[in-house]
Amino acid sequence: MNTQHLDHNLLTYAEEWGLLFERWGLPRTAGRIWGWLHVCDPSDQTAGQLVDALQVSKGSVSTNTRLLENLGLVERVGVPGARQSHYRVRADAFEGIMRQRIVAVAQARALAERGLGVLESAGAERKHRLTAKRDFYAFLEREMEELLRHWQGRREEGTLVD
Amino acid sequence: MNTQHLDHNLLTYAEEWGLLFERWGLPRTAGRIWGWLHVCDPSDQTAGQLVDALQVSKGSVSTNTRLLENLGLVERVGVPGARQSHYRVRADAFEGIMRQRIVAVAQARALAERGLGVLESAGAERKHRLTAKRDFYAFLEREMEELLRHWQGRREEGTLVD
DNA sequence: TTGAGAGTTCAATCTATACTGAACTAGAAG
DNA sequence: CTTCTAGTTCAGTATAGATTGAACTCTCAA
Missing domain, CATH: 1.10.287.160 (HR1 repeat)
Structure with a gap:
């Protein structure tokens, strides 16, 4: 499986998490991010990377990363030398x-x-x-x-x- | 507490179940019915009684009682001599x-x-x-x-x- | 001080879906 | 057979809320 094909399948995977979240009464984009953060490379992603990978707007990423933070599922971490915040699945x-x-x-x-x-x-x-x-x-x-x-x-x- | 006052408070109670259901990604009316069926008198209610009590349309009651049946929360029972179906909370x-x-x-x-x-x-x-x-x-x-x-x-x- | 990039906020838009109301089906009563 | 009542279905409508995109704030760097 080449990289492009792999990525496509992983996006489908993230998309399915979006649908699951929706059924649970949560925003689809939050689910996409939650799904994606478990399979992406590298494991820590900037908001910009999420925007590019998941094809959603900056605003939506901002809103939904905050939601996931508040739910205790995702954390925002700083990377030395980098200006952006990085998001990743919390260990707990x-x-x-x-x-x-x-x-x-x-x-x-x-x-x-x-x-x-x-x-x-x-x-x-x-x-x-x-x-x-x-x-x-x-x-x-x-x-x-x-x-x-x-x-x-x-x-x-x-x-x-x- | 007079009957009217009691009923008003019980309706509020049912309404709150509606809101909870909504947060869980289920139809509000299904929640109202679920809440109501635990506090109504008599315990078995016809579709008509639900329409009157909860102020929702016949169609909505029909759809949502079916949903609750499929979820295994509510059952439809026949009452001898009565033409209508009666709904009640399932024992299980x-x-x-x-x-x-x-x-x-x-x-x-x-x-x-x-x-x-x-x-x-x-x-x-x-x-x-x-x-x-x-x-x-x-x-x-x-x-x-x-x-x-x-x-x-x-x-x-x-x-x-x- | 100014410019650029990161991130937030919010009004406007879009979308999914719950709800209504009316037409329809089924079956009981007369 | 006809009428009535209970219940279902579904097209149309209403509405909640998610998403976008643009304006804004902040911070850093030059």
């Missing part, structure tokens, strides 16, 4: 993903809880129905936090081996 | 939610895997970067399946107590 990016998921579940749990407050004086059956929902999200929240710790432990082990 | 709805999440993670894992195929002849560092990603999603997929079994076990226990 996957913790960021899990934290995002935990936040989403926590929101659902909190919302169910507020609902229970509203139902205070209502009949038992309705409360029971909603309590089951709250309990499920609470379960998921607790277990995902546990999973996060599990993952962090795994990563530390891995680091020792390096 | 939360398993549906977990399955959905597992599918989403599996898609990400599969996509990373395909990316690894493309990188076959590329340098070691890139492969390493992408392998880490694949491993993470594979980890999450495995653990969430485990979590699903855990939840199912919990539910069975609970059922015995009923």
Whole structure:
């Protein structure tokens, strides 16, 4: 496989991440960047390189790199002697993903809880129905936090081996 | 709290589920229905009741109840002597939610895997970067399946107590 | 001090998709 | 058979929000 062909396939790969992100309610461009940063060479890319590779506007790259930074997936690093910032996947990016998921579940749990407050004086059956929902999200929240710790432990082990 | 006031607060509650769903990339109306079906009285609602309560069109209710059915969150039941279908939260709805999440993670894992195929002849560092990603999603997929079994076990226990 | 490049911001535009409303299908009631 | 009601489908519309491109700010270098 020649370089051009490889790059084309990698762009397709990035593009598919864009579509996945979209299905998850996130901007397509953020997904393209997230996908691309795992397969690009070099691993650290300037905004300009992202613009060229992914064919999106400077503005969009700026907005979406910031989004990915805020989600804890990507970091901006300075390179000595270079004027531009470079972006790369954070070493602890996957913790960021899990934290995002935990936040989403926590929101659902909190919302169910507020609902229970509203139902205070209502009949038992309705409360029971909603309590089951709250309990499920609470379960998921607790277990995902546990999973996060599990993952962090795994990563530390891995680091020792390096 | 009088009935009217209660209903107003419950509608607000349903509305907030709509907003949550939207953030998750699902139709707002599906979220409203999902929220409403946990707090409405009676627990089983006709399409007409949903139209009246949530102030959305018949068409939208039809589309979104189907969506929720396909996601495994809601079921359609017949009531003897009644012409209409009734919708209610499925007893095993939360398993549906977990399955959905597992599918989403599996898609990400599969996509990373395909990316690894493309990188076959590329340098070691890139492969390493992408392998880490694949491993993470594979980890999450495995653990969430485990979590699903855990939840199912919990539910069975609970059922015995009923 | 001026010029150039990097990055941000934001108004205007584009696009995807959810929603509505009306026409249609199916089936029950009379 | 005809009428009515429930539900589906779909073309058209509305809308949310992502993207662009241009103007702007900042910083560095000459």
